[in-house]
Amino acid sequence: MDRFYLVCTYLLAAVLGLCVGSFLNVLIYRLPRGMNIAKPGSHCTVCREPIRWYDNIPVISYLVLRGKCRHCGTKISPRYMIVELLNCLFWVACVWRFYAYGWGVLIVCSITVSMLLTAFFTDLEHMMIPDSVNGIIGLCAIAAFILQICGIGTEVSWQDRLWGLLAGGGSFLLIYFIVLLVIRREGLGLGDVKLMTGVGLLLGWRSTVLAIAFACILASFYALAKKAGRGKREEKSLKTDEETAEEKERKNEFPFAPFLTTAAAVCLFFGEQICTAYTNLFL
């Protein structure tokens, strides 16, 4: 009977994950633009024609319509299907990882990964993380903290979670002010600071430190690849346009949250195991 419940939970997570993924697309499009998330209903952003329910089925509708609007034929970004599939995958992974800890932990972690996914794309497309997304991650972290105190949490103790809050939020706030002092403008977004405060409380200090290190490594590789790519392009085009120092600096800017959210998601699932395996190497 237990096995039957587990299979049902997996199926429910997959279907709900797809539907919630579809809603995340609405959040990714509307929140950075300051739009209402409920009204108007789903519509094509070019011809404004409402999208009927049968054209709004996660993944299937995108494939049937071959990624185009039924009315005007405008191409729909593949991001819609990618978000739906990723969220489905994450929710199934949450059942695999957190089912044993009970429904409380499972729900909190599922909502958190969905919000991390949303922050990934809003920062990638608009260079910002909406406060509401950071707020929900913060609420999930507080819920996980309370569950931990009540004795129905995970292997991360509530003390470790408090240290995580300091390791995530505290360190990023410090870096934020240092960068502000040194280059005299915002280098690290406040959104990143808020994100890491919630993530820190949720992951505990060990996984948070690991996530920050992992995010920095990913971002460094990306920055190097970007620099190499631009160097080649500049060699090819013999443009002699004079670029101001500020323009050059702006070209070097890139969103940090995609790396942070990716690292946080990996550490939510595997952080404690990685840290334990690492410390066992030396003990």
Ligand SMILES: [Zn+2]
């Ligand atoms: Zn259209």
